[in-house]
Amino acid sequence: MADLTELYQQTIVEHNRSPRNFKTLDHPTHQAQGDNPLCGDQITLQLTVDGDVIREVGFQGSGCAISQASASLMTSAVLGKSAGEAERLFRAFHDMVAGGADAPADPAVLGKLAAFSGVKQFPARVKCANLAWHTLHAALQADRNPISTE
Ligand code: ZN
Numbered sequence: 001m002a003d004l005t006e007l008y009q010q011t012i013v014e015h016n017r018s019p020r021n022f023k024t025l026d027h028p029t030h031q032a033q034g035d036n037p038l039c040g041d042q043i044t045l046q047l048t049v050d051g052d053v054i055r056e057v058g059f060q061g062s063g064c065a066i067s068q069a070s071a072s073l074m075t076s077a078v079l080g081k082s083a084g085e086a087e088r089l090f091r092a093f094h095d096m097v098a099g100g101a102d103a104p105a106d107p108a109v110l111g112k113l114a115a116f117s118g119v120k121q122f123p124a125r126v127k128c129a130n131l132a133w134h135t136l137h138a139a140l141q142a143d144r145n146p147i148s149t150e
Helices: 010-017 065-078 083-098 107-122 124-139
Strands: 030-036 039-051 053-062
Touching: 010 065, 010 107, 030 124, 039 065, 039 124, 053 065, 065 083, 065 107, 065 124, 083 107, 083 124, 107 124
Parallel strands: none
Antiparallel strands: 030 039, 039 053
């Protein structure tokens, strides 16, 4: 069992302390709520999608450092991307944190998101890291039902 502190890499600490895109949008076209009752993490995500491009993204939330840092990094990663590109990032991220050793993270695709690669050693934390991405997926699918990891 690796030391839990390995999870809290500098990127995660810094994004939890100063989350990017932590705001409410005036005219969102898409939004979704995510809930991870196992840990008590909550995310409300709003998007302004113009054509197929994510022009604005904002989130509100509370919970553990991993869930909030993941939301911050997710919003930074998908801003300016197409919905299709965002969905591909979602799958790459999911494979990284939940996949086995046969699904190694691709640093070229994931960039800073690779900070979460250590999460797969901590199964209880995978849902914390994935919450923002599942919420993004729901928002892009225009799914109005609240998302729960349970
Ligand atoms: Zn959590």
